[in-house]
Amino acid sequence: MRHAHTLAVLLCGSLFGLGLSVSTMTHPEVVLDFLLFRDLGLLLVLGGAIGMALLAYQLGPRLMQKPWLADKFSAHQSQADTRTLIGAAIFGLGWGISGVCPGPAITGLGVGNWPMLYVLAGIAVGAYVQGRWFPPR
Numbered sequence: 001m002r003h004a005h006t007l008a009v010l011l012c013g014s015l016f017g018l019g020l021s022v023s024t025m026t027h028p029e030v031v032l033d034f035l036l037f038r039d040l041g042l043l044l045v046l047g048g049a050i051g052m053a054l055l056a057y058q059l060g061p062r063l064m065q066k067p068w069l070a071d072k073f074s075a076h077q078s079q080a081d082t083r084t085l086i087g088a089a090i091f092g093l094g095w096g097i098s099g100v101c102p103g104p105a106i107t108g109l110g111v112g113n114w115p116m117l118y119v120l121a122g123i124a125v126g127a128y129v130q131g132r133w134f135p136p137r
Contacts, residue, residue, distance in 0.1 A: 005069045017107045026108040028099030035096055
């Protein structure tokens, strides 16, 4: 079962990376043009992601007895509190300045966009700071 889980994660990650690459989200200039409302093509990417996630999360539990690689479906409690809003604002600021999200940064390495290493280093530093000075709830 462990090997099946690892293979499924690898397959899904590969599909995700391929989608990010094909949609050009691995190019910060494309993302920045989207954020500046000069090229709204990434709205199709966003819409596709929302549509697929909606289908999977709404229909999956209804059509399947249990997930393929787990014992049961589970829910996650979301918290829209001050900490979440501050984190979203910081994330948005970083995204707006760099034009890069974590997924496309990792995927960018796969297409040879080596300056993404700087962004990933910054992401690691930010995560370290959060873990060091703002422990989990």
